[in-house]
Amino acid sequence: MSSPHPLDPASAQEYLAGRDILVAAGLLPEGGSAPVRFAYYGLEEVAKDEVLAGAAGDRRLRAFLVNLDTGESTDVVVSLTHGKVVSARTLDPARDGQMPILESDFARVDEITKADPDWRAAMARRGYRDLSKIRTAPITAGAFGPAEDDRRRMVRVLAFVQDSEHDLAWAHPIDGVAAYVDLIEKKVFKVTDEFELPVPRESGDYDDEAVRGPHRTTLKPIEITQPEGPSFTLDGFALRWQDWSMRIGFDAREGLSLHQVSLDDRPVLYRASIPEMVVPYGDPKFRHWQAYFDTGEYLVGKWANSLELGCDCLGEIAYLDATVTDDTGQPRTIPNAICIHEEDSGILWKHTDIFNGSAQSRRQRRLVVSYFTTVGNYDYGFYWYFYLDGTIELEVKATGVLFTSAYPGHAHLDGDHTSAHPGPAYPDGANPYATEVAPGLAAPFHQHLFSARLDMTVDGLANAVEEVDVSGLPIGPDNPYGNAIVQKVTRLARESQAGRRADGSRGRTWRIINTERTNRFARPISYTLYPESAPVLLADPDSPLAARAGFAANHLWVTRYDPDQRWPAGDFVNQNPGGAGIPVFIAGDRDIDGADIVLWHTFGPTHIPRPEDWPVMPVARCGFVLKPTGFFDRNPTLDVPPPGPHCSQG
Numbered sequence: 269m270s271s272p273h274p275l276d277p278a279s280a281q282e283y284l285a286g287r288d289i290l291v292a293a294g295l296l297p298e299g300g301s302a303p304v305r306f307a308y309y310g311l312e313e314v315a316k317d318e319v320l321a322g323a324a325g326d327r328r329l330r331a332f333l334v335n336l337d338t339g340e341s342t343d344v345v346v347s348l349t350h351g352k353v354v355s356a357r358t359l360d361p362a363r364d365g366q367m368p369i370l371e372s373d374f375a376r377v378d379e380i381t382k383a384d385p386d387w388r389a390a391m392a393r394r395g396y397r398d399l400s401k402i403r404t405a406p407i408t409a410g411a412f413g414p415a416e417d418d419r420r421r422m423v424r425v426l427a428f429v430q431d432s433e434h435d436l437a438w439a440h441p442i443d444g445v446a447a448y449v450d451l452i453e454k455k456v457f458k459v460t461d462e463f464e465l466p467v468p469r470e471s472g473d474y475d476d477e478a479v480r481g482p483h484r485t486t487l488k489p490i491e492i493t494q495p496e497g498p499s500f501t502l503d504g505f506a507l508r509w510q511d512w513s514m515r516i517g518f519d520a521r522e523g524l525s526l527h528q529v530s531l532d533d534r535p536v537l538y539r540a541s542i543p544e545m546v547v548p549y550g551d552p553k554f555r556h557w558q559a560y561f562d563t564g565e566y567l568v569g570k571w572a573n574s575l576e577l578g579c580d581c582l583g584e585i586a587y588l589d590a591t592v593t594d595d596t597g598q599p600r601t602i603p604n605a606i607c608i609h610e611e612d613s614g615i616l617w618k619h620t621d622i623f624n625g626s627a628q629s630r631r632q633r634r635l636v637v638s639y640f641t642t643v644g645n646y647d648y649g650f651y652w653y654f655y656l657d658g659t660i661e662l663e664v665k666a667t668g669v670l671f672t673s674a675y676p677g678h679a680h681l682d683g684d685h686t687s688a689h690p691g692p693a694y695p696d697g698a699n700p701y702a703t704e705v706a707p708g709l710a711a712p713f714h715q716h717l718f719s720a721r722l723d724m725t726v727d728g729l730a731n732a733v734e735e736v737d738v739s740g741l742p743i744g745p746d747n748p749y750g751n752a753i754v755q756k757v758t759r760l761a762r763e764s765q766a767g768r769r770a771d772g773s774r775g776r777t778w779r780i781i782n783t784e785r786t787n788r789f790a791r792p793i794s795y796t797l798y799p800e801s802a803p804v805l806l807a808d809p810d811s812p813l814a815a816r817a818g819f820a821a822n823h824l825w826v827t828r829y830d831p832d833q834r835w836p837a838g839d840f841v842n843q844n845p846g847g848a849g850i851p852v853f854i855a856g857d858r859d860i861d862g863a864d865i866v867l868w869h870t871f872g873p874t875h876i877p878r879p880e881d882w883p884v885m886p887v888a889r890c891g892f893v894l895k896p897t898g899f900f901d902r903n904p905t906l907d908v909p910p911p912g913p914h915c916s917q918g
């Protein structure tokens with residue numbers, strides 16, 4: 269095995285080698301009776317100090333093992349370098365939570381649910397006796413009590429009807445009923461059946477011409493060509509473009525990661541990724557538990573799409589494959605999972621000077637590193653942009669199909685087999701927690717809250733964060749006409765002070781400064797984080813969900829770098845009782861002024877679905893921007909040539 273760079277993703281050969289070590293250690297019985305499966309398998313990265321010192325480091329893999337018969341869950345780290353198990357810890361589910369959902373859980377849950385007499389009776393009462401048309405959606409359980417439920421490795425199941433092979437099941441939710449499935453006992457241990465609403469009938473099959481209409485014929489071709497090829501180079505996982513350089517990583521849990529992002533050979537980010545996201549739904553009825561941590565519970569990287577040239581990405585594209593594993597730890601390659609390309613991005617700068625007659629125009633360009641993943645009904649694209657002027661942007665594209673329920677008040681939909689008994693659930697015949705998106709079809713209000721982990725190294729390791737607000741000043745002796753504009757700068761000195769909210773009314777930004785290096789104005793070299801000012805977690809701070817999504821209580825957290833602090837909702841998110849992740853990280857209240865620091869940035873939309881989001885949702889964008897702020901001494905793009913000789917006059 270040729271030796272990889274310490275930050276390269278784990279290879280197929282490495283996964284197999286790690287598997288052999290687990291077998292030899294007796295942790296993975298082969299061909300035997302104990303069905304031990306991998307809920308996660310990925311690279312355990314070498315610590316930063318070793319990487320920066322140029323050490324090869326110990327190449328390690330981490331495996332989350334689950335015994336399907338006993339539920340025993342073991343967190344194992346193996347060293348490939350030394351060919352041995354480094355650590356193995358058995359989880360205490362009541363304290364630690366459960367391992368993530370397995371791929372095979374989807375089929376297992378469907379089988380278990382459909383075999384349950386109570387659930388079948390609930391379906392039959394709604395007119396559904398042919399279970400072959402019913403699709404089950406297993407939803408992670410959270411921790412809502414009672415304790416005897418929380419002790420189980422479990423999911424909750426909602427059901428949909430798929431009328432024909434190509435029908436869109438999400439258009440036909442069977443509302444009011446849920447099955448609670450114990451994945452270890454392999455049985456339904458509870459069915460909640462609270463109300464009945466007609467199953468919405470209108471087709472949502474957007475591939476069906478009868479639904480979408482004929483394709484429009486008025487779009488003329490757009491072709492992107494780069495006759496001399498792209499301006500970037502990719503050497504293994506090392507990417508260079510203009511003054512940017514970085515390494516690309518990929519993990520089954522968090523998906524794409526970027527490492528050692530530098531500009532002009534000056535470091536900016538040691539590591540950037542989106543290690544968690546939560547999608548809490550705001551319907552307090554029987555589905556109050558509906559909230560997915562797509563990363564920690566379902567593993568977004570594992571569901572990465574294979575991208576198609578000309579469909580998903582246009583132009584001169586370089587692709588990287590991703591290697592993940594299946595439940596048995598066997599490697600699986602996702603071809604063309606990561607897309608790298610260059611895009612024109614409109615005007616970079618432009619001016620027509622009224623005095624000297626100069627008329628100049630320059631084109632902005634960006635390097636795009638992206639991937640797309642499908643988690644159940646939703647699809648998410650993660651697009652990192654690097655611009656000529658030093659700007660870094662993350663854009664998340666949310667698309668796919670809304671998660672649906674039934675909307676009350678459409679008794680006329682009551683067809684041949686369903687009767688409406690919403691009872692006290694919706695006394696007014698309206699649902700204040702959802703939008704009606706098709707007749708009798710509801711899309712509950714929800715949030716998509718992402719956590720970006722930004723391990724900053726702005727021109728070096730000694731960094732600090734300043735919160736910068738802008739405001740006017742009242743009329744006074746120094747401001748007689750009341751026009752003054754000032755910045756209020758607050759240094760975040762300790763972790764306890766650094767849980768912060770965005771504030772659009774003050775133009776609030778966070779400046780990551782180097783505490784040792786200054787620019788030609790004797791000001792700190794810095795980068796500024798520009799947040800969007802969307803709501804943070806709307807669930808009550810005393811709610812069971814808020815306890816498990818501590819990171820989502822604020823837009824910003826700043827912690828001192830610790831190689832073990834990787835996951836903002838904790839290492840084991842599924843059925844975690846709460847308090848893990850960020851609340852633990854900041855409990856030591858460490859000094860973050862002039863230190864090696866990590867920013868954790870919460871962002872994402874609160875989604876009030878629109879009728880236009882149905883039956884498939886046009887991309888909704890969210891993200892953040894990082895801009896150099898005194899990192900350079902002037903506009904670093906004066907040397908960008910005009911796009912053509914006719915674009916430069918005077």
Ligand SMILES: [Cu+2]
Pocket residue numbers: 666714715716875
């Ligand atoms: Cu949404």
